[in-house]
Every structure is written in C-alpha cells, then in structure tokens.
Amino acid sequence: MVFSDKGPVFIPTSERDGYLWSHLGLLSSRLLEGLLLALSHERSIDIGSVRSLPYVEPTDSLGLDAKQACTLKATWDTGNEICTRFGAPWLVQINKSAHQREGGEASGVGQILTLLGVDSPPFTVPQPPTLKALLDAVQAIEQAADARLQALQAQIDETVYDLYEISPEDRALIERELGERPPELVWPQMEGKSDREKRREHVRRLISYFLLQALKERRDGILPLTPGTGQPTALDAVRRGLETEFGEAAAFHMESDVKQVLGCDAETWLDRDFSRWHAQLYKRRPVIWHLASPRNTFACFVYIHRLDRDTLPKVQTQYLWPRRRAAEAELASAKTVQDARRIEQAEMVLDDLAEFERRLLSVVQAQVECDIPEWAEGPFRSGVYDPLLDDGVKVNITPLREVGVLRHRVV
Secondary structure: OOOEOOEOOOOOOOOOHHHHHHHHHHHOOHHHHHHHHHHOEOOEOOHHHHHOOOOOOOOHHHHHHHHHHHHHHHHHHHHOOOOOOOOOOHHHHHHHHHOOOOOOOOOOHHHHHHHHHHHOOOOOOOOOOOHHHHHHHHHHHHHHHHHHHHHHHHHHHHHHHHHOOOOHHHHHHHHHHHOOOOOOOOOHHHOOOOHHHHHHHHHHHHHHHHHHHHHHHOOOOEEEOOOOOOOOOHHHHHHHHHHHHHOHHHHHHHHHHHHHHHOOOHHHHHHHOHHHHHHHHOOOOOOEEEEEOOOOOOEEEEEHHHOOOOHHHHHHHHHHHHHHHHHHHHHHHHHHOOOHHHHHHHHHHHHHHHHHHHHHHHHHOOOOOOOOOOOOOOOOOOOOOOOOHHHOHHHHHHHHHHHOOEOOOOO
C-alpha cells in the first residue's frame, strides 16, 4: 500500500527473512500496542511514536509465530471474493481438497489443513458431495483456524512480555488498560455473525462465483435473467457451474438445498437480493450491474470489466428486442383465441419493454442530466455514453441510476 505521514511504513534494514517476521510479531504484540497508545495523541501513531519505543531484539520464535499467523490468514483469503488472493470460494476449495489425490500439492483450504497439522478437524465429504457436508467442513476448518490464530497471538504476547521482562502484575495492568482485544479471526468480515448467517454467506459466495465466471466468459459481459432472449439465463449459468464443479447429480440436489439455506431458490435470490448483497460486499462499488425494466419483465446482468460504448446498444438489440419479439408473438397468439387475460398481460409486457428501451436510449444518446463529480470528465465525453473504467463505478453507473434502469438503487 502507499504510505505517507498518516500511513506510516516500517522498512526493514535486513534482507534476512526472519528479521521481517520477528519485527512484525513484535509490533503486533499487546505490549507494544499499549506503549504506542500511550505515546501517541488520539490514537494517531506517527514516526516519533515508533522511534520512542524501547527496543529489544526479537527472537526467531516470535517471527515463526507471526509468519504462521499471517500465512494462515492469507491462505484463507484465497476463498474471499473481494481479496486480491481470491481463486475460488471456500466450498469449491473444500470439494477439491477432499478428493485431491495423495501427493498433490495442497493449496487454499488444503494448505490450511497442512498448517493446522494435528489440529485439523476431521470431516467427510461424500461423493457426490452434498451442500450440508461442504458447509459443515468449511465451518469446522474456520473454527480450527480461529483457535490457532488465538493461540498464536497469545504466544506472541507472552514472548514479548518475557523479552521486556514485564512482571505478572504489570502485565495484568496493561491488559486491563487496553481492554478486551478483538478476536483473531480468519474471516473478520463475519465477526459477530451466527453460524447460520455464515452458512448463508458461503452459499451466496458460491452462487456469486458461478455468475461472475459466466459473465467473464461472455465477450459482451451481458447475461439475461429473464427467459425469452434466445440466450442462456443467469440461472442457467449457475446451474452449469454447479454441474461442472460438483457433478450433475450433486448439482440437482444442491439447488434444492440452496433454498433451505437462503429461504428462497437461486433464481429468486438472483433477481430479488443479489444486487443489494453484491453492492454491500463491494462497498457500494458493484462490478456486476443489474439492469431491469420498471415492471421487471426484462432484466440482465452487466459486467463492468466488459463495459464499453457498445454495451447498452447490445442490451437493446441482442437481448431486449428478442424479448420484445417473443412478447409480440404471445400477443398475436392471444388475439387469435380472443383470450382477454393473455392479451392484457402481453400488452403490459410490451409497454414495460418500450419504457425500458426509452430510458436506455436516453443514456446511450446522452440525453440525461447527471451529477457527475467535477474531477471526472464523465461517460458522455464523446457525446454518447462512452464509459471509461478508470473513472470508477460511481461515475459510470450514475446515468443508469438517474434514468431508473437499475433493479435496485445500490450506489
């Protein structure tokens, strides 16, 4: 990360690997935390505060504990979608680890099990796997990793107290002054959440992963939610991902198990809840945008890393128009048999699609007033909607939000 006067950095003076880790452990101890708070003003730690710390050469054992704690957390983050280390969600990693051949190089969850050693929890993932078995396994591994982190932090604190020859009485005083320390968790975003909510989050991450993979595979980065466009839907993509990863038989049962965990089926969750959840996960800067007509008779997902000046015209011509032609065919069929209810429904759909197209074109043709930040040129730099990724999510999504083509107001 970039460092400055308010984001100080510790630069090691030795290239020896143990030197870096031992000093990281030293600075992460309760004793030095207390000293830094005592030397700083309103918890603003500056270079003077660090320079004033009494220094004792840390031991190699301190570095080993710090390195193990950091490695454990970093390895867990390979299953965290919003981390740069992300590879695949934890449920996918569990399945691969459970059926990995002997002698294969462990990674992700498998590497965590290696780091835990004798403390690794016993678990069984049947073949074909079940969602419950996968959730039970990842929950047990998370709890074991948390326990190991707690133990490592306690050992780091004890080692540093011994290095500085702090008496038991002074240790108790320091601990009392600092108060209860937040628990060491491999998954800090879920601190305080119930096991039930964690299981829901694992399932959400699994569905999100397959959706994101499908969007990345599509050249235009567009995936419809509603049928009738002649293209595979988002639900089709999630089902294909489940089948590819876990097998056809397991995927069939998992889809019904998802409903039990989330309280709704995957299709409903994608349409009703995904965009809000996704925006919260990405801190209101979503990379997947949920476009929908006012009455939701047409909806699609758009992936921001495929977004360009042709994206919205493609939504119109390659996805919206086929949906409209299907509605027109339904209207013609209803009129043939004089079915008043079907006629009314088809006309409502066509009106809704026409309104969505009108709003979409107002963005494409730059006929919308937007509150774009002054520091950005904005997506209308060339007279049409021509988004630039470097402008960021907020600038590029604002025109779509203002005309009302987003399923939910997430930014």
